[in-house]
Amino acid sequence: MQLILTPTAEQASIAAARQIAGTLQGLPHPVLGLATGRTMEGIYAVLAQIHQTENLDFSALTSFNLDEYVGLPPADPRSYHHYMQTRLFQSINANPEYLHVPNGTAPNLDAECAAYEAAIRAAGGIDLQLLGIGDTGHIGFNEPPSAFDTRTRVVTLDEATRQQNAAMFGNDPSAVPTHAITMGVGTILDAKHLLLVATGPAKANILAAALEGPITPDVSASAIRLHARCTIIADEASAAALSPELKDQATRIA
Numbered sequence: 136m137q138l139i140l141t142p143t144a145e146q147a148s149i150a151a152a153r154q155i156a157g158t159l160q161g162l163p164h165p166v167l168g169l170a171t172g173r174t175m176e177g178i179y180a181v182l183a184q185i186h187q188t189e190n191l192d193f194s195a196l197t198s199f200n201l202d203e204y205v206g207l208p209p210a211d212p213r214s215y216h217h218y219m220q221t222r223l224f225q226s227i228n229a230n231p232e233y234l235h236v237p238n239g240t241a242p243n244l245d246a247e248c249a250a251y252e253a254a255i256r257a258a259g260g261i262d263l264q265l266l267g268i269g270d271t272g273h274i275g276f277n278e279p280p281s282a283f284d285t286r287t288r289v290v291t292l293d294e295a296t297r298q299q300n301a302a303m304f305g306n307d308p309s310a311v312p313t314h315a316i317t318m319g320v321g322t323i324l325d326a327k328h329l330l331l332v333a334t335g336p337a338k339a340n341i342l343a344a345a346l347e348g349p350i351t352p353d354v355s356a357s358a359i360r361l362h363a364r365c366t367i368i369a370d371e372a373s374a375a376a377l378s379p380e381l382k383d384q385a386t387r388i389a
């Protein structure tokens with residue numbers, strides 16, 4: 136596990152975007168696992184900027200998003216399809232055919248999940264998987280408990296998650312869909328490299344639980360410590376509850 140600490144959230148976004156850019160430039164057919172949420176907004180803004188100013192090329196990119204709400208069509212402004220379109224996809228030169236987000240309105244959701252797993256395998260697996268962390272310790276929408284061998288499936292969202300994500304739904308947690316499709320913890324662990332990004336004081340306790348507490352299905356983000364190649368980028372605010380020992384081992388970016 137490699138921990139990178141930055142003074143600010145903005146610097147964490149830049150560091151994460153540079154890692155992603157390195158993967159894109161280093162492989163002829165890069166496959167990225169992408170995430171949503173507020174933490175990712177800054178990262179995608181930096182990536183779009185690097186595309187504009189440095190011609191970072193996305194034309195060979197294949198991507199798979201972690202999750203999508205069940206019942207929201209792609210055009211719904213609260214869907215993760217729409218998030219990805221407006222936050223990143225419309226600003227880069229990627230081929231839309233190779234950009235995958237689970238379809239939360241598929242008539243047969245189980246078949247959609249199986250097809251998603253098959254598409255990841257057919258692409259040769261994910262080279263770099265970007266991850267945020269939810270208040271419940273989830274990665275993707277892997278709510279507690281999520282076994283470490285789970286695959287892409289339909290899950291029931293925790294009340295805490297519906298509250299955390301209510302801003303997009305008129306601040307009404309009851310308007311947040313009750314279910315989502317998510318890659319499983321096992322799907323995520325199959326990626327060749329994991330990159331978890333956390334920013335802001337609200338993430339401090341759950342980040343410490345994930346990185347220094349027990350490795351348990353009750354905190355699905357703790358599973359990343361089982362991965363041979365795992366990078367965590369955290370700003371000082373989200374790293375506030377980490378032990379001095381762990382912080383001493385970190386790489387600091389000024």
Ligand code: GLP
Pocket residue numbers: 170171172173174175201202266267268269270273274275276296300
């Ligand atoms: C959602 C997503 C997660 C993400 C989490 C954190 O629940 N399904 O993949 O990690 O939000 O969101 P934020 O970055 O807004 O704190």
